[in-house]
Amino acid sequence: MQRRAFLSAILIGTATALLLPLRAIAAAWNKAAFAAIKLEEAERNLAIDGEILSKDIEIIAPDKAENGAIVQLAVTCRIANTEAIAVFVEKNPTALIGNFMFSNGAMPQIVTRIKMAETSDIKIIVKAGEQYFTASKNVVVLENGCG
């Protein structure tokens, strides 16, 4: 059951998101995980445990970001049966940035732009079947992007 919690909120959200009012959407969004200040706490609220370091997660982000308000991040995962990619910034005011879940031929690969408050690791955690995998990349931030 624990592992299911990582995804169940999103699943419920999808089935209903198109029609339901705000209250239902708020229920589907994982508030506890997004409100968590510490990375470990956010992970716990996504029921992540025992993540294994993997070289099959490729993270492309700048070594140095001039402006932490916009840090471009590309994640490509080469692990079979990848279901979801979660993005964390360890030293942000709240660590969890987003959780991306793939199905029906979507490739486990995304490009997006994130905020970084200070120099920190970007930590990626991938869910594949019953296992979790992880990789990190450090980004030096010259100007706070979370003000």
Next chain:
Amino acid sequence: MEANMKMRAKLKSEITEVKVIISHPMETGRKKDDFGQLIPAHFIQLVTATLNDKPVLEMQWGTGISKNPYLTFYLKDAKVGDKIAVTWHDNLGKTGSSDILVAT
């Protein structure tokens, strides 16, 4: 709400690359305005992408996604003319959606 979004879907060598930009403030709730008042949090929480009405990507976002969110994703099974739609919901109950047909 379509004016708030831009989408592009391009099929190249069997993979469709979909790019999305959504106009949205993505306020964290920690920033102050010129009068020292906190600007309330206003950010997208849920985003769903579909291919011909079947979900392909479901996302939960927090305040750490940059203002005017940008996203690229990739689909294996899309063909020219297929419909890709993206819908978002924010913490204030606002919502937006847009769709586009796959092109080469």
